[in-house]
Amino acid sequence: MRYLLKTLLISISLIIGFSGYGQKTLNLKDFDIQKYKDVTPIVVKALKKCKEEGVSKLVFPKGTYHFYPTFAPEKYCEITNNDNGLKRTAFPIIDFNDFVIDGNGSDFIFHGKMIPFIIEESKNITVTNLSIDWKTPFVIEGLVVAIDSKSETFDIKVETPYVVKFNRLYLSLEREDSPYEQRYGKRFATWEHYNLEVGQNIFWDPKTMAPLYNTKQYSMPEIGVKAKELEKGLIRISTKMKKLPPIGSVMVSKGEYLQNRTSPAFRVFKSKDLEFKNVNVHHAGAMGLIAERSENITLNSFNVVLKKGSKRMITTTADATHFCNVKGTVTIKNCIFENMLDDATNIHGTYVRVNKIINDYTLAIETYHPHQNGYLFGEKGDIVQIIDQKNLLPTTQPMILKKVERINEKISYITFNKPITNKVNIYDGVENISWHASAVLENNIVRNNRARSFLISTPRKVVVRKNHLSSQMATFRITGDLGLWNESGPCDDLLIEDNLIEDSVYGGNRPQSIFLIDPQYRDKNDFKGKYSRKITIRNNTIKTFDSSILLAMSVDELIFENNKIIQTDTYKPIFPHIENVRIINCNNAIIQGNTYQRLDGRKGSILIDKKTTNIKVSKRSAFEDVSSK
Numbered sequence: 001m002r003y004l005l006k007t008l009l010i011s012i013s014l015i016i017g018f019s020g021y022g023q024k025t026l027n028l029k030d031f032d033i034q035k036y037k038d039v040t041p042i043v044v045k046a047l048k049k050c051k052e053e054g055v056s057k058l059v060f061p062k063g064t065y066h067f068y069p070t071f072a073p074e075k076y077c078e079i080t081n082n083d084n085g086l087k088r089t090a091f092p093i094i095d096f097n098d099f100v101i102d103g104n105g106s107d108f109i110f111h112g113k114m115i116p117f118i119i120e121e122s123k124n125i126t127v128t129n130l131s132i133d134w135k136t137p138f139v140i141e142g143l144v145v146a147i148d149s150k151s152e153t154f155d156i157k158v159e160t161p162y163v164v165k166f167n168r169l170y171l172s173l174e175r176e177d178s179p180y181e182q183r184y185g186k187r188f189a190t191w192e193h194y195n196l197e198v199g200q201n202i203f204w205d206p207k208t209m210a211p212l213y214n215t216k217q218y219s220m221p222e223i224g225v226k227a228k229e230l231e232k233g234l235i236r237i238s239t240k241m242k243k244l245p246p247i248g249s250v251m252v253s254k255g256e257y258l259q260n261r262t263s264p265a266f267r268v269f270k271s272k273d274l275e276f277k278n279v280n281v282h283h284a285g286a287m288g289l290i291a292e293r294s295e296n297i298t299l300n301s302f303n304v305v306l307k308k309g310s311k312r313m314i315t316t317t318a319d320a321t322h323f324c325n326v327k328g329t330v331t332i333k334n335c336i337f338e339n340m341l342d343d344a345t346n347i348h349g350t351y352v353r354v355n356k357i358i359n360d361y362t363l364a365i366e367t368y369h370p371h372q373n374g375y376l377f378g379e380k381g382d383i384v385q386i387i388d389q390k391n392l393l394p395t396t397q398p399m400i401l402k403k404v405e406r407i408n409e410k411i412s413y414i415t416f417n418k419p420i421t422n423k424v425n426i427y428d429g430v431e432n433i434s435w436h437a438s439a440v441l442e443n444n445i446v447r448n449n450r451a452r453s454f455l456i457s458t459p460r461k462v463v464v465r466k467n468h469l470s471s472q473m474a475t476f477r478i479t480g481d482l483g484l485w486n487e488s489g490p491c492d493d494l495l496i497e498d499n500l501i502e503d504s505v506y507g508g509n510r511p512q513s514i515f516l517i518d519p520q521y522r523d524k525n526d527f528k529g530k531y532s533r534k535i536t537i538r539n540n541t542i543k544t545f546d547s548s549i550l551l552a553m554s555v556d557e558l559i560f561e562n563n564k565i566i567q568t569d570t571y572k573p574i575f576p577h578i579e580n581v582r583i584i585n586c587n588n589a590i591i592q593g594n595t596y597q598r599l600d601g602r603k604g605s606i607l608i609d610k611k612t613t614n615i616k617v618s619k620r621s622a623f624e625d626v627s628s629k
Helices: 002-015 038-051 179-188
Strands: 014-017 024-027 057-059 064-067 074-077 087-089 089-092 097-110 117-120 123-134 141-147 153-158 162-165 170-171 194-196 202-207 226-231 234-238 250-253 266-269 272-282 289-292 295-304 321-325 328-331 335-336 345-350 350-358 362-365 383-387 399-406 411-416 429-432 437-442 445-449 454-456 461-464 466-471 476-478 494-497 500-502 515-517 530-538 541-544 550-553 555-561 563-566 581-584 586-591 595-597 604-608 612-617 623-628
Touching: 024 038, 038 057, 038 089, 089 097, 162 226, 272 289, 289 295, 295 321, 345 437, 350 604, 362 541, 454 461, 476 541, 550 555
Parallel strands: 024 057, 057 097, 064 097, 089 117, 097 123, 117 266, 123 272, 170 226, 266 289, 272 295, 289 321, 295 328, 295 335, 321 345, 328 437, 335 445, 345 454, 437 461, 445 466, 454 476, 461 494, 466 500, 476 515, 494 530, 500 541, 515 550, 530 555, 541 563, 550 581, 555 586, 563 595, 581 604, 586 612, 604 623
Antiparallel strands: 014 024, 074 087, 141 153, 141 250, 153 234, 162 170, 170 194, 202 250, 226 234, 350 362, 350 429, 362 411, 383 399, 383 429, 399 411
């Protein structure tokens, strides 16, 4: 009996070891995980064991592991700024506390539509030392090998999976393998959105590994692009374009809008005190990480990067990272974000719209953008305020939510502790001011992505320093809107310093600025008030080929000082006649100590509108030609 008991204890200790006082470790080596083709059920079983037995650390032996959706658990997820739906996951980290997942340098390869990590209702979670990739990408990439301006066609050579039918080109995602699938699956691939008609297209330059310079001139229609397969892997595209793409460029498409953000790498919801360290996301069919209604998140060497030796152009098909209605502190440091089809990070809240005034205390509110259906705006006890739809300013003092009643994915009833009589109109906004984050963004690299580097919309303190940034659109976007995305949060204490910015704003969409501070007023000729305050931009080195450096609209307490600006000849200026600095409806602004080395040797230009008050432009400023309108 003693021998049997001793043997049992030894067996258990082989699977569950102890690492430090009171800390249990489960090593998947003891599950023989390396011998399985699909490790999803093994990992799910191990996580269940960890939760039931209080194991605090799950360790992978270093290796390459494949995760398939066939035996993955699923749950319905409403994920802001992504596509809602039933989501399968290999790592259901739900209601975990004080838990570490250590990949030990392993590569995790996912197959089909999955969210690798779903982290919900959890605290003190660390994910470290692993890489995430997909066997089959969520984009189609086609090398342009021929063009014909007379017929308005171009030919692409495609190595990623695709289907041509109905005179249309579809990117083809990986589906589960089964006898039924092998016989009948092709019937349903299009209806189930595994075949996605090309849409949201863009052209990449293999020489720079970035979007083509002046990308706008190569825009394609969202739908209706005709295609003909000339031979296997060679496809002729016929469509209306301002300019055909150059031979040698790469057509990139992520498919139909509202169907192409199904699979972010990390989904974080209602969780607290999280760290992601030494994690590489090589690809994902949406964002690298999307966090909402969570608190205190640290990304340290969380990299969204192309895998070395890969022929791919694209990492994530949306933002590298995104934080919505997060509070506490968001820390992003020592990260590399490259080759995304959207921004490096976006930190913001979300306005909901007033659909109906029920009584003096209660409103019916709605989400507006389809990617915000089901979005959790607020809960009982949160502090909120009404926002005027015209001027984007509060019309009430902060109020407490006494009750929130969800009706469906778009409509909820919210009841306040104070009356709102004559303080609200239909289509005004409501902002949750309890859920805004402070942030530190430090020692990061952003490069070769479509769209922007950092979007910051939060009234908490934010410091952005010592980053190396180069993106297709504005390097910094500071805004808020009650129109399309309804992103909330005027900046109230933002410091941008000691960054190196190189040749951004090469997309050509419109005259974007490197620093673009532009609240989205319904009528930009008829508004009042100041949206943001206390924004300081100092001691940055800005190397830029184009003209527009700073557009600041509706800021109280703006400082732009001691920045070193150097005009480059990397590209021909797209908007050469735009003033270098534009100050619109600002108050208490200081422009001083900046230097500007233009190629023509002239001084820079500044435009100050008549609504701006109390502005000081140093006599030794790089911008001497002061004009107003």
